[in-house]
Amino acid sequence: MLAASFNINNNYRAQKSLGVLGAVGIGGGQFTVTGQLQTYFGDASIYNQILNNTQVSFDMRLGRKDGNRETLLFDFPAIKLSSGSPSVGGTNQDVMIQAGFTAIRHVPLGYTVSVERFWYLPTS
Numbered sequence: 001m002l003a004a005s006f007n008i009n010n011n012y013r014a015q016k017s018l019g020v021l022g023a024v025g026i027g028g029g030q031f032t033v034t035g036q037l038q039t040y041f042g043d044a045s046i047y048n049q050i051l052n053n054t055q056v057s058f059d060m061r062l063g064r065k066d067g068n069r070e071t072l073l074f075d076f077p078a079i080k081l082s083s084g085s086p087s088v089g090g091t092n093q094d095v096m097i098q099a100g101f102t103a104i105r106h107v108p109l110g111y112t113v114s115v116e117r118f119w120y121l122p123t124s
Contacts (some may be wrong), residue, residue, distance in 0.1 A: 001008035002096075004060050006035030006074075006103075008113065033076070033113050041086040041095040045124070047082035050081045057096055063118075075114040 007107065011029020014022075037058070049056060058079050063071030084099035105112045 001039050003038040004035065004058075004114075006033060006076075008033050033099050034104065035079075035103070036098055037081075037101060038096060038098045041097040046081070046097060046099060047086060048086075050084050055080055055084060055104070063090040065089050069119075071118045073118065075116065076101075076103045077109050077111070077114075079103045088113060 006063050009029075009032050011032070013029065015025040015027050015091050017024040034088050039043045042049070051121075055078050058076045060074045061071060062074070062077075063069060079101040081099045084097055086095050088095050
């Protein structure tokens with residue numbers, strides 16, 4: 001994996017009313033998570049997952065390389081790869097693929113994304 005990005009949108013909105021300064025309430029919305037994954041295109045397996053809209057999982061760890069400080073672990077137990085195709089930048093360059101994804105609620109686990117904070121994670 002070379003790069004990963006994601007967007008979380010809870011679609012909350014302010015509920016306004018005449019004669020009230022500010023909002024009288026907050027309207028709930030649909031929780032959506034979308035993102036992009038960029039990796040080397042080594043074989044057709046990831047491309048087939050995109051074509052078939054296959055459900056896979058994805059985890060991402062953010063923290064220091066030596067693991068001696070606080071680390072965040074983002075767990076997406078169910079994502080569907082929905083867009084992307086192999087691309088070559090030019091001669092003597094690697095074939096890359098950037099895949100778009102949408103996270104969905106994993107029914108047995110009961111969540112779409114989980115964020116865990118660890119004070120230490122081993123590097124091996």
